[in-house]
Amino acid sequence: MAELAWADVEIDIPFYDVDTYRVVWHGNYPKYFEVSRCKLLEQLGIPYSTLETLGFFYPVVAMEVKYLKPLHFTQRIVVRASLREYRNKLDIRYIIRDYQSQEVITKGHTDQVAVSPEGDIQYEAPEQVVQLVEQALASL
Amino acid sequence: MTRQELHQQLASTLEELFDTPAAEVTEDAKLYEDLDIDSIDTMDLVLQLKQQKGDKISPELFRDARTVGQVLDILEGL
Numbered sequence: 001m002a003e004l005a006w007a008d009v010e011i012d013i014p015f016y017d018v019d020t021y022r023v024v025w026h027g028n029y030p031k032y033f034e035v036s037r038c039k040l041l042e043q044l045g046i047p048y049s050t051l052e053t054l055g056f057f058y059p060v061v062a063m064e065v066k067y068l069k070p071l072h073f074t075q076r077i078v079v080r081a082s083l084r085e086y087r088n089k090l091d092i093r094y095i096i097r098d099y100q101s102q103e104v105i106t107k108g109h110t111d112q113v114a115v116s117p118e119g120d121i122q123y124e125a126p127e128q129v130v131q132l133v134e135q136a137l138a139s140l
Numbered sequence: 141m142t143r144q145e146l147h148q149q150l151a152s153t154l155e156e157l158f159d160t161p162a163a164e165v166t167e168d169a170k171l172y173e174d175l176d177i178d179s180i181d182t183m184d185l186v187l188q189l190k191q192q193k194g195d196k197i198s199p200e201l202f203r204d205a206r207t208v209g210q211v212l213d214i215l216e217g218l
Contacts, residue, residue, distance in 0.1 A: 061180050088187050088199075113183065121179055123186055123199030 003082040003093070004137055007040035010099060013075045023070035030063060033094045033108055036081035040092065044083065045136040046129055054128050055117065058090060062111040069105045071096070077105065086133045087125055089113045146215045150208065153188055157181070167209035175208075193218060 011032055019025035041047050051058050071077065076099035085091035089111045096106035114122035114129065141149070147165070154160040160175050171177045177185065182202065190197045196218050205211045 089183055111180070113180070121183070123183055123202070 003084060004086070005040065005044060005140055006080055006082040007036055007043050008078050008080050009036045009039050011035065011077050011079060013071050013073055013077065015073055018073045021070075023072060026065070026067060029065055029067075029096070029106060029108065030060075032077070032079045032096060033063075033081065033092075033110060036079040036094065037092055037110070040081040040083060043136065043140075044086075045132040050132070051114075051129065054126060056114040056122065056126055056129070057117070058112045058114055060110050060112050061089075062109075064109045066107040068107065069103070071105060076100070078102075083133075087130055088123065090125070143212055143216055146212055147208075149192070150211060150215070153185070153192070157184055157188060165208055167207070167212070169208045170206055171208070171211070172206070189215070 013024060017024050017028040017031075038047065048058065078097045078099050080095045080097070082093045082095075083091070084093055090113070092110050092112070094106070094108035094110075095104055096108075097104055114126055116122065147167075151160075151162040151165040154165055154175065154177070155162055158175075158177060158181055160177070164175060169175055171182070183199075186197065186199045186202055193215070201214050202211065205214060
């Protein structure tokens with residue numbers, strides 16, 4: 001499936017993310033994904049605040065992470081979030097690269113679905129969300 | 141398509157998406173309890189059915205489907 005849009009963020013690995021093996025603890029990677037995802041959603045015209053204004057939450061309902069290499073304290077990384085699908089669920093892929101070498105360190109993927117305030121899953125993205133994303137994609 | 145053909149197509153879709161053994165996809169099989177298909181899987185299933193059947197498929201149709209037979213009823217009614 002093609003990448004429809006993407007956003008990069010740079011992060012310097014902080015001390016408090018590293019575990020006793022002196023590498024980033026596996027549970028911290030989703031936070032890096034979140035930072036790049038927020039930038040991507042902003043570019044797509046659907047930051048979380050806008051989604052909420054439209055009447056929907058968009059929680060993460062599935063996630064996959066492949067830890068190809070470890071990350072270390074002070075290492076500068078680039079986290080890329082790429083949009084793959086938005087009409088049903090929001091399917092975003094992630095690649096973490098070392099800033100200097102561009103070596104791929106981590107691969108990941110999340111699915112998010114629209115949920116009404118009552119907690120009902122929407123099996124299709126709300127029409128307003130589709131329109132906003134398509135406007136943004138057309139202007140890229 | 142006949143109901144039997146729809147059944148075979150659904151079974152192969154479930155096998156492809158969720159590794160569900162075709163033998164377990166009986167008319168009475170409950171999607172959630174018997175086939176271990178959850179609400180997120182249902183989304184993927186509806187998306188796949190939409191690709192097979194076109195835009196006639198409205199996700200709302202499947203909201204109350206609980207068994208394989210009920211899914212087949214919906215597909216037959218399209």
